[in-house]
Amino acid sequence: xxxxxxxxxxxxxxxxxxxxxxxxxxxxxxxxxxxxxxxxxxxxxxxxxxxxxxxxxxxxxxxxxxxxxxxxxxxxxxxxxxxxxxxxxxxxxxxxxxxxxxxxxxxxxxxxxxxxxxxxxxxxxxxxxxxxxxxxxxxxxxxxxxxxxxxxxxxxxxxxxxxxxxxxxxxxxxxxxxxxxxxxxxxxxxxxxxxxxxxxxxxxxxxxxxxxxxxxxxxxxxxxxxxxxxxxxxxxxxxxxxxxxxxxxxxxxxxxxxxxxxxxx
DNA sequence: ATGTCATGAAAATCATGA
Numbered sequence: 001x002x003x004x005x006x007x008x009x010x011x012x013x014x015x016x017x018x019x020x021x022x023x024x025x026x027x028x029x030x031x032x033x034x035x036x037x038x039x040x041x042x043x044x045x046x047x048x049x050x051x052x053x054x055x056x057x058x059x060x061x062x063x064x065x066x067x068x069x070x071x072x073x074x075x076x077x078x079x080x081x082x083x084x085x086x087x088x089x090x091x092x093x094x095x096x097x098x099x100x101x102x103x104x105x106x107x108x109x110x111x112x113x114x115x116x117x118x119x120x121x122x123x124x125x126x127x128x129x130x131x132x133x134x135x136x137x138x139x140x141x142x143x144x145x146x147x148x149x150x151x152x153x154x155x156x157x158x159x160x161x162x163x164x165x166x167x168x169x170x171x172x173x174x175x176x177x178x179x180x181x182x183x184x185x186x187x188x189x190x191x192x193x194x195x196x197x198x199x200x201x202x203x204x205x206x207x208x209x210x211x212x213x214x215x216x217x218x219x220x221x222x223x224x225x226x227x228x229x230x231x232x233x234x235x236x237x238x239x240x241x242x243x244x245x246x247x248x249x250x251x252x253x254x255x256x257x258x259x260x261x262x263x264x265x
Numbered sequence: 266a267t268g269t270c271a272t273g274a275a276a277a278t279c280a281t282g283a
Contacts, residue, residue: 009283010271034283036272061272062282111283151283211283212269255270255283 001071001098002026004244004260005106005147005226007033007209011042011064014254019046021247027260028070029096031106033149035064035089042066059089065106065148071096080107082129090126100265102234103137107148112169120169123151127178134185143234143265146187149256150227152179154189157204158224170225187229190241190261209256210248217248226259237263 004027008014011032022030030052035042039058047054052068057078067073073094080091090108095101107130112123130146137144153171156162165171183189191206198204207222216222230238240262247257 013271034271036282113283211267214267214269216269 001028001096001102001263001265002260003029003031003102003104003145003147003228003263004258005031005033005149005228006258007108007149007226007254007256009034009254009256010036012037013252015043015046017247017250017252017254019050020250021244021258022047022050022052022068025244025258025260027068028098029104030068030258031092031104031147032066032068033064033106033108035059035066036062037064055092055094057089057092059087063089063108065089065092065108067092067094067104067106069094069096071098080126080129081133083125098265100143102263102265103140103142103144105133105137105144105146105148107146107150109149109151111151112175115167115169115172120172123169124174124178127175131178131181131185134182134187138186138231141233142231143237143263144231145228145234145261146230147228147259149225150179151225152176152227153223153225154179154227158206160205160207160219160221160223165223170223182229186232188232188235188238190228190230190235190238191224191243191259193230193235193238194241206243207245208243208259212255226256228259228261230261234263234265237265239264
């Protein structure tokens with residue numbers, strides 16, 4: 001089972017690039033973020049023509065997440081539990097069944113800038129709600145995937161220029177501490193789990209986002225903020241994890257690229 | 266620092282979010 005996450009930065013603007021990538025990458029499941037559209041604005045036909053069922057959790061203008069699946073899909077839920085008054089569409093779950101069932105959670109974590117401030121407070125509160133939901137799902141002792149745009153740079157080696165991010169909500173100590181708490185619950189960072197051996201001082205350059213501004217892509221001035229975290233039972237099935245970096249260099253690209261895993265499931 | 270992009274409301278520019 002191949003599961004991908006991709007922040008597309010607008011379903012309307014990105015449809016051609018998204019379909020080109022789907023046709024070549026052929027993931028069984030694609031978790032999309034930043035639809036920037038209501039549910040009714042997401043076309044189904046181009047995906048259904050390719051064998052994908054479409055489940056969306058949209059919002060006008062901003063945010064919005066979706067699950068595309070070529071495998072049987074059930075028990076779809078929308079919204080991150082823990083605050084019924086939160087109107088932001090940033091979380092969707094479903095169970096997909098290949099050789100065995102896998103619970104997939106697609107997430108678009110708040111950016112949090114400027115920090116400090118109310119937006120950063122929302123990011124930290126959202127992370128606390130996510131910890132609670134992760135804890136619930138881990139108790140099932142089943143394969144579970146938490147994939148999406150985390151808006152978290154976990155470590156200095158996840159940025160080309162870490163010194164430029166020290167005051168940023170994506171890299172502040174509290175943000176990184178919340179990331180470490182997630183891992184401490186028992187989750188595995190898929191990209192880091194399968195990377196080839198490198199010397200400790202190596203610049204890893206496994207980036208997933210390059211700003212549109214200031215020639216960031218041309219300079220490879222990127223950050224790694226799109227992640228797939230795996231429950232222990234999912235990590236046991238992990239066969240591969242890759243970043244589709246060349247997608248960033250194509251025509252009319254998103255500022256993020258797809259990241260995917262292959263599971264023996 | 267920003268050399269950008271997408272969206273929506275308002276009305277062919279601007280505010281917002283990233």
